[in-house]
Amino acid sequence: MLVENIEYDVLLESFKKILRQGGLKYTKQREILLKTLYNSDTHYTPESLYMEIKQIEPNLNIGIATVYRTLNLLEDAQMVTSISFGSAGKKYELANKPHHDHMICKNCGKIIEFENSIIEEQQSIIAQQYNFKLTGHLMQLYGICSECNLKPKTRI
The missing domain is CATH 1.10.10.10 (Winged helix-like DNA-binding domain superfamily/Winged helix DNA-binding domain)
Known part of the structure; x- marks a missing residue:
């Protein structure tokens, strides 16, 4: 449900x-x-x-x-x-919520939600190319958020 x-x-x-x-x-x-x-x-x-x-x-x-x-x-x-x-x-x-995907900061754990029609369209095209019945997906992109990118880098 x-x-x-x-x-x-x-x-x-x-x-x-x-x-x-x-x-x-x-x-x-x-x-x-x-x-x-x-x-x-x-x-x-x-x-x-x-x-x-x-x-x-x-x-x-x-x-x-x-x-x-x-x-x-x-x-x-x-x-x-x-x-x-x-x-x-x-x-x-x-x-x-309506479908959305996530970008997750590997430093602070911040989660940024986003929607992108081009990504959604490409997933359908790829599924069709492989004769794959797409029933759903979960996209998580990992990286460093803008706030963490601004913090000075420390050397160990």
Whole structure:
């Protein structure tokens, strides 16, 4: 079930349905997690999402394990997408945005979202050349962001 620019109430109902199908309980903690993702353009690590929730709802009794489990559940349901940083873990975002790709800074971890119609068109052409039915893609470009490029280089 892919989420495409839908209102929060519809998103929440889809989430509740997924929980029921998995035999899991709907909780305030899980709803606050979903709402935090919905209201932000940030790419969260589980830890940064946990800290954001604790800042928004300081009295909410939520554990980091709940954040990890809920993110895994949402990712399995294709309601969130993740970018893997290898041993440094993943960063998550809600999958309700139009398709976009990412540039990731190898120094600071900054993620820059972009869309490019030429790249999208070329992917379709390449798939067609190889008689390949393209069902989706994830593009991640790695490099150094403009802020890190401006920092003085240190020699070791």
